[in-house]
Amino acid sequence: MQVDDTPTQERLQARFDRMVADEVRIEPRDWMPEGYRRTLIRQIAQHAHSEIIGMQPEGNWITRAPSLRRKAILMAKVQDEAGHGLYLYSAAETLGVDREELLDLLHSGKQKYSSIFNYPTLTWADMGAIGWLVDGAAIMNQVPLCRCSYGPYGRAMVRICKEESFHQRQGFEILHTLSHGTPAQKAMAQDAVDRFWWPSLMMFGPPDSASTHSERSMAWGIKRFSNDELRQRFVDMTVPQAEALGLTLPDPDLRWDEESGHYAFGEIDWSELDRVIRGDGPCNAQRIERRRTAHEEGAWVRESAAAYARKHAATSSAAGETAA
Amino acid sequence: MSTPAAAPREAPTPTTPPLVAYLLGLGDDALILAQRLGEWITRAPQIEEDIALGNIALDLLGQARVLLTRAGEVEGAGRDEDALAYLRDEREFRNVCLVEIPNGDFAVTMARQLVFSAYQYELWTALRHSGEPVLADLAAKALKEVAYHRDHATQWVLRLGDGTDEGHRRMQAGLDRVWPYVDELFTPDDAAAQLPGEAADPAALRARWTAYVEDVIARATLTVPTPTWHSRGGRAGLHTEHLGHLLPQMQHLHRAHPGARW
Numbered sequence: 359m360q361v362d363d364t365p366t367q368e369r370l371q372a373r374f375d376r377m378v379a380d381e382v383r384i385e386p387r388d389w390m391p392e393g394y395r396r397t398l399i400r401q402i403a404q405h406a407h408s409e410i411i412g413m414q415p416e417g418n419w420i421t422r423a424p425s426l427r428r429k430a431i432l433m434a435k436v437q438d439e440a441g442h443g444l445y446l447y448s449a450a451e452t453l454g455v456d457r458e459e460l461l462d463l464l465h466s467g468k469q470k471y472s473s474i475f476n477y478p479t480l481t482w483a484d485m486g487a488i489g490w491l492v493d494g495a496a497i498m499n500q501v502p503l504c505r506c507s508y509g510p511y512g513r514a515m516v517r518i519c520k521e522e523s524f525h526q527r528q529g530f531e532i533l534h535t536l537s538h539g540t541p542a543q544k545a546m547a548q549d550a551v552d553r554f555w556w557p558s559l560m561m562f563g564p565p566d567s568a569s570t571h572s573e574r575s576m577a578w579g580i581k582r583f584s585n586d587e588l589r590q591r592f593v594d595m596t597v598p599q600a601e602a603l604g605l606t607l608p609d610p611d612l613r614w615d616e617e618s619g620h621y622a623f624g625e626i627d628w629s630e631l632d633r634v635i636r637g638d639g640p641c642n643a644q645r646i647e648r649r650r651t652a653h654e655e656g657a658w659v660r661e662s663a664a665a666y667a668r669k670h671a672a673t674s675s676a677a678g679e680t681a682a
Numbered sequence: 683m684s685t686p687a688a689a690p691r692e693a694p695t696p697t698t699p700p701l702v703a704y705l706l707g708l709g710d711d712a713l714i715l716a717q718r719l720g721e722w723i724t725r726a727p728q729i730e731e732d733i734a735l736g737n738i739a740l741d742l743l744g745q746a747r748v749l750l751t752r753a754g755e756v757e758g759a760g761r762d763e764d765a766l767a768y769l770r771d772e773r774e775f776r777n778v779c780l781v782e783i784p785n786g787d788f789a790v791t792m793a794r795q796l797v798f799s800a801y802q803y804e805l806w807t808a809l810r811h812s813g814e815p816v817l818a819d820l821a822a823k824a825l826k827e828v829a830y831h832r833d834h835a836t837q838w839v840l841r842l843g844d845g846t847d848e849g850h851r852r853m854q855a856g857l858d859r860v861w862p863y864v865d866e867l868f869t870p871d872d873a874a875a876q877l878p879g880e881a882a883d884p885a886a887l888r889a890r891w892t893a894y895v896e897d898v899i900a901r902a903t904l905t906v907p908t909p910t911w912h913s914r915g916g917r918a919g920l921h922t923e924h925l926g927h928l929l930p931q932m933q934h935l936h937r938a939h940p941g942a943r944w
Contacts, residue, residue, distance in 0.1 A: 410729065417724040421717060424935045424944040425764050426750075430743050433720060437736040440729050482935055482944075540942050648724060656727020659788045659842065662849025666841040 378579045383509040386452040394578050397571065398508050399453050400469070401580065406446035407464045407471035409439045411645050415479040416488060424482055431528055432485060438521045445517065449510040465650045473631060474557050476639030483536055483543075483550035489529015491551070491558040491596070497522045498592045499562065507579030530599065537604045544604075551600070552608045559623075560631045562589040568628075593621045701814065702757045703776060703873035704881050706766070707917050708805075709749030710777035713767060714925070715798060716742040717932055718785055727788055734834055738795070741827040745820060752816040768936035772925050779913035780863035782925045789849075789856030792838040797860055799832035800895050801867045801887065808882035817880065836898050843902025854904050861907035867891075871917050 370389040377384060384390055413436050420436065423429035447457040463469040474492050479485070500519050506512040536547035563569055563585040575581035583591075593612075600607050611624035633639070698706075719739035726732040750763040761769075780798060785791045806828055809821035842853035868888040874881035899906050913922070936944075 413724045413732070420720040420723055421931050422935050424768075424939070424942075426713075426743065426747050426767055428944055429720075430740060430747070433723070433736055433740050433743070436723055437733055437740070440732045440736070444729055444733075535943060539944075540939060542939060543942055652725045652727070655725075656731075656788065658846070658848045658852065659727035662845030663841040664845075665849070666845035669844065 378507050378577075381505075381507075381579070383512065384507050385509045393574070394508075394580075395453050397575060397578070397580065398511065399450055399455055401575075402446055402450040402453075402511055403455075403460045403463065403469050404471060406443045406450060406460065407469060408475065409443035409446060410464075411471040411475045411649060413439045413443075414645055414648055415475055415477070415641075416485060418479050419482060419485055422482070423485075428485075428532070435489075435525055435528065438525070442514075442518045442521070445514040446511075449514045452510045461653065465646065465653060467637070467646065470635065471645075472561060473634040473639060474554075474561050475645060476634050476641045477553070477557055478641050480553075481546050481550060483533065483546040484554070486529050486532030486536060486547060487550035487554040489525050489527075490533055490599070491529075491554050492561070493522050493526040493529055494596060495558045495561040495592050497526060498588050498595070502582035502588075503580075505579075505582065530603070533603050533605065547603070548605050551605050555608050556626065556630070557634075559589055559592070559626055560628075562586070562592065564628065564631070565626075590620055593623050597621050698873075699756065700873040700876040701880060702753050703917075704871075704877055705749050705753035705756065705817075707776040707778075707871065707873065709746045709753060709766075710775050711781050711798075712742040712749065713746035714775070714777045714928065715781040715794075716740070716746060717928060718781065719791075721785055722791065731788075735791075738831050738834065741824075741831065745824050745827075748816065748820050752814075764936065768933045772921055772929060773919040775921065775925060775929070776917050776919060777921075777925075778863070778866050778916040779922050780860065780867065780916075782916075782922055782928060783860070783863065784924055786856065786859060787852060788838075789842055789852040790859050791856075792835050792842065793853070793856035793860045794863075795831065796835035796839050796895060796898065797864055797867070799828055799835050800891050802828045803832050803894075804887040804891050805882055808887065812881070813879035814877075832894075839898055839904070840902045843899075843904040850903065853902065857899065857904060858907045858909075862909040862911050863913045864909075865912040866914055866916060869914065869917075873917070 371391065374384070374388070374390060374394075377388070384394075416432060416436050416439075420429065420432055423432050447460060450460060451457060460469065464471065474495075479488070497519060500515055500522065503515040504512055504519060506515065533547050533551070536543040538544075566572065566584045566586045569585050572581060572584060576584075597607065597612065609624045611622065613622055615622040634642070637643070716739045719735050719742070722735045723732055723739075726735055746767070747763050750766045754761040754763065754766055780794060783790075783794065803825070806821040806825040809817050810825065812818045812821065839853060842849040842856075844850070868884045868891075870883070870885055874883060896906055915921070
């Protein structure tokens with residue numbers, strides 16, 4: 359009888375590698391390398407935090423939306439984002455952390471969220487620019503995640519991407535209405551696009567030459583395309599849409615490059631992304647403070663609900679015993 | 683004979699037809715409360731409540747849009763939902779004062795929501811048989827929504843009232859804060875009185891409302907407040923000072939671009 363004396367760890371690793379190579383989904387109960395688990399927790403949590411913090415720049419206009427129809431759409435959109443945050447926290451929980459823990463890491467600044475949400479929404483047109491550019495960039499990043507090797511994350515992304523594509527269309531529609539409206543409305547739309555264009559390109563992360571986690575994530579089937587590939591696809595998709603809107607993109611170097619079959623674009627100011635990630639963006643402090651305040655001011659509500667649930671559970675189990 | 687102080691003077695549009703006035707009253711209630719609930723989004727005690735409050739606000743906004751659109755059609759002066767929501771001043775709004783009071787803490791908001799949702803539950807139940815087709819159709823749909831709003835508020839009043847000491851204290855304070863605005867919901871209203879086949883008589887809704895709400899309060903180990911003063915006059919355009927702060931925020935962008943499409 360042949361005894362397999364390969365150390366267990368190695369056999370598990372080999373099985374995991376085979377599953378990833380064969381594109382078989384890894385599920386919560388499967389063995390996975392610690393680094394894979396940690397990478398996923400970090401990425402899914404950051405994604406969930408981005409949905410939750412991302413509610414703020416748009417929530418900023420709910421009470422001021424210029425028509426009742428727009429108010430209803432915006433409210434529904436912000437609600438979708440809260441829902442995305444919840445799916446994603448649940449996906450992270452399958453990896454052995456809990457939401458409360460992740461929220462503490464967000465509130466203490468130990469985990470990040472997308473830097474794009476550290477920019478202020480100064481006019482109504484920013485609701486259009488966020489939908490069109492920010493959600494557009496998010497979709498570009500997220501569609502490949504539907505095929506992520508980790509099952510719960512991939513499945514959450516399928517649902518999220520469907521809603522995001524609706525969000526992007528509504529953003530485009532806001533800008534289309536504005537750019538075909540009064541001169542003041544068109545100027546408002548152009549200003550919003552001017553402010554959100556470069557930060558949107560930064561959403562794909564640092565250039566491939568400087569991306570620290572990319573290679574390993576690719577090997578693990580978490581990431582499918584490099585930051586620069588996705589950024590290029592986004593530019594290629596967006597430039598014709600800007601033309602359809604009758605708006606310009608604030609990049610004098612932007613041009614069609616016949617040879618590569620892509621749009622060439624100007625140098626991104628990476629020092630700005632570094633600065634905003636470090637906390638020196640216009641709204642970093644404000645966003646976290648709002649989140650923390652909501653959480654702290656709600657503590658008594660959550661505590662009372664928990665006390666009620668305990669009391670109620672005690673009562674119903676006592677009643678159950680009596681009945682038995 | 684004493685004239686009740688509850689008969690304030692009409693708003694500066696004395697010729698408003700009763701059906702228009704009635705539709706505007708119900709529509710403004712829903713619109714202004716949706717606006718208040720919208721203020722909670724990103725500030726709720728947990729993410730589930732950001733979603734729930736947003737959902738209730740959306741339902742109310744949907745009701746408001748149907749009611750204001752219909753009010754504009756019946757009026758026949760070419761005003762659509764946005765003209766009515768964005769281009770009227772305080773004195774032309776006909777909502778009850780309850781819906782315009784500030785959110786306060788979560789307990790105040792839930793007290794206001796229990797009062798209002800339980801009221802709307804009775805209102806839409808009665809209006810299912812309205813002779814005004816738009817009201818009858820809306821009632822059938824809105825009743826399902828409001829049953830959920832009422833249950834949501836009920837669950838929270840129970841959890842807060844019968845949870846921790848702090849929850850109990852705050853929930854009682856929340857009820858105390860909103861109770862002065864209760865009577866106004868059930869005060870006979872000129873417009874409704876002139877529309878026996880179309881409108882619901884506010885006073886007739888009170889008994890069932892009281893039975894429901896008092897049962898919740900008792901189960902939550904709380905006490906029904908006995909306020910020393912009562913709001914009045916919202917249906918006649920006499921509001922609290924709070925509405926004059928809510929409306930400019932809601933209306934300023936629309937008003938800054940006259941005639942623009944959004």
